[in-house]
Amino acid sequence: MNGKWQTVKLGDVCEIQSGGTPSRSKIEYWKDGNIPWVKIGDFSDKYISKTSELITQLGLENSSAKLFTKGTLLYSIFATLGEVSILNIDATTNQAIAGLKIKNNNQLDINYLFSYLKSIKDEVNRIGRGVAQNNINLGILKQFAIPLPPLETQQKIAAVLDKVQKIISESKATLEKYDTLIKSRFIEMFGDNSTENGKWNIEKIEDICTVTSSKRIYAEEQSTTGVPFLRISDLVSRINGNPINDLFIPNSKFKEFQTKGLVPSVNDILITSRGTLGLCYIIKPEDEFYFQDGMITWLAFKNHNKVLSVFIDWLFKSILKTKIDNETNGATVKYVSISDLKKLQIPVPPLELQNSFAAFVQQIDKSKFAVQKALEKAETLYKSLMQRYFA
Template structure:
């Protein structure tokens, strides 16, 4: 329960249905339809319309309104325009009053709890709509306006991190698809004239629907794969699977095996048919009833190739044609899936493809797992924020963002260049440069109450490692495809010289002192002086501090552990207990 008073939205905002006739809409007016708002709040392909182009009346809105999609409210089409225009009458323009922040209202309405409430209050079987009256009746916790703005800023920053991670995943998806089409051609056009077979002709087992168990059977037993555990062909959350109590016969019948393929058969239309290749499993895992499983004949086709083909637009269109629509969801059946048309190149070509995308798939899995953690943390932040539990730490950050670490990648690159340029040459230049960032962050935390650029330090075997900076150096060495830094700027600013005699970061320019402030430079200089003359073992021993020892191997070191090592006067000055 929130510690702040609850008020109806109608008490602090107006739902303004300021109608304008189609004949009054002038050329050059920006128009927003539901199709122009993406779930999550971004706009897509908003454009100016011509006079007479729109056939029906619309609602006016300004950059002060919040746009709320009332049709199918489970889609959470809630957006904050920075422009004025007209919108579909299936969108409600909400104008916050003097006591309500638009940004705060937006985040509040986008919570899963409020989206579910809106969906429950909507009327209409096939086209559910939330009435303006129902929306106006929703209650909202009302803290002081300054607190609303603080909460919105925190959630905006957390959302940026999720958006950045999604962008990386999208780039990897595009890379994988580009490799696929470069080798095999666009699937529907099939320019290389590969044989085309029904999926049923490529399967040696299946198609089998999964297992349904009542909620009372969950809570222990065997892991069960659910549709939220895989995306774009990759299973991302095996260690977080729910467990269900099963008989030995059920485990045998519904048990998954490495190289099985699962495909979702019931979902909203945009996610219907998503599929994944099952990796090696350390224990028995079964699969849920809203998906089906099949196994391909590897004498004809490789599972990794079939999984990649299933992600194509050609398959998406086949799914769209076969889908059976129902309220809020769609479905495909075993006959539909077995009839999918698949291009089948020679196995030798498929093997080349499998080798080419192995590293891409590994990176996708890593980023998907990280995104899932961010999603969970974001939901936790939302829950705590609107209950009045999102307290600031003494460093001006919400405690919930300790685990997120708001990375300033621009400053991070400049810090890495600054250290690389000034660290004395030697066999362990790369190792010392990274350690200097850790020592500098501890110094900066003590002197200024914050990290230099929001780095996450991981407890690796040879001591703490600044993860974003470390990943960047691996990009330079060809061990990774991408980092959290701007990789083009990274390669223009640094290179890595590694052979039997040295492992050195070579700065191709000096750091930008506009981006890297004086206080940050002073902390970095202190760290360089601190470890410059140490041996490898001395640096390692110096970094194996209390924070490192308290952290599980290969896990992020919590900022709280670093704070605990501060001198007493520093903790008191920053009001850290």
């Protein structure tokens, strides 16, 4: 970053407000809503063009939610910190998201601000961990120092980063197409409502797996080096192919847990159980990490010769995740308990059919591997450019 550039406070160049959540107990605030309502799960790309939930005009008028106009930059300030996106629609947000409206577009370019805020995500997370509940308030956000080169320089920086970001987005889109292909094959082989098609035996997950979580790790037990310790956001990043390791537990503590059988085995599954529900991660042979209790549920398989991990993984992706989301709609914070997962009924198709599906997934994964490598290369370039421009 050029030391000659002027530095300004974010609150001096942007109008900043946080959103709000209409009461979930008031059905009239949600039913047949037509106003987009953004939550952190809707941050999937640079631009937000649709949301998973909508509120009504009554919900907007009777809550702290605010209608942000198209072109507003959104920034997450609670739990999952430092995520950035730009509204491509008029929308409201929950209270975990702040809306930033640039006061003077001849002074500050929105694409430049988007890139700069992305570049300081790690630093913001370090600040947030020093605050109760891992958050930053609007007062802290308004004090963020923003380097302000000439507008032409801002636009050139943003253009270079956007070019690389386009490659990243296209690679991710290709990976999503491969996942859609696998999901289609799953539905073709097993149906789209596998627990009610009458073809297979139906069993509870607790009959197939021991459903549990991790040993609780207190703050004083964490360390700056050792074995990575994953929060739910870290597990989601790992599922998405972007492992983040910035919290750890001592190697000795991890070895102790291994000795006591408190560490997942290869092909066991971890499931996100709070906020973002039903995402699965299959433990790989090279994995060595521990994870946060309460937020992440561990499926320890009793018999891998009865149900394959890859079948469970895609059963959640294709059917069960949507079912769980629908059943938890209306909750202030979405949560699925260990007891809920134990009782969840799943089909048990013949192992031969599961193996056939697993072979198909393996073949697609080979194609995904090349795309994933290209994606990683582009993401590395993007990070190096961010370092060059903003470090």
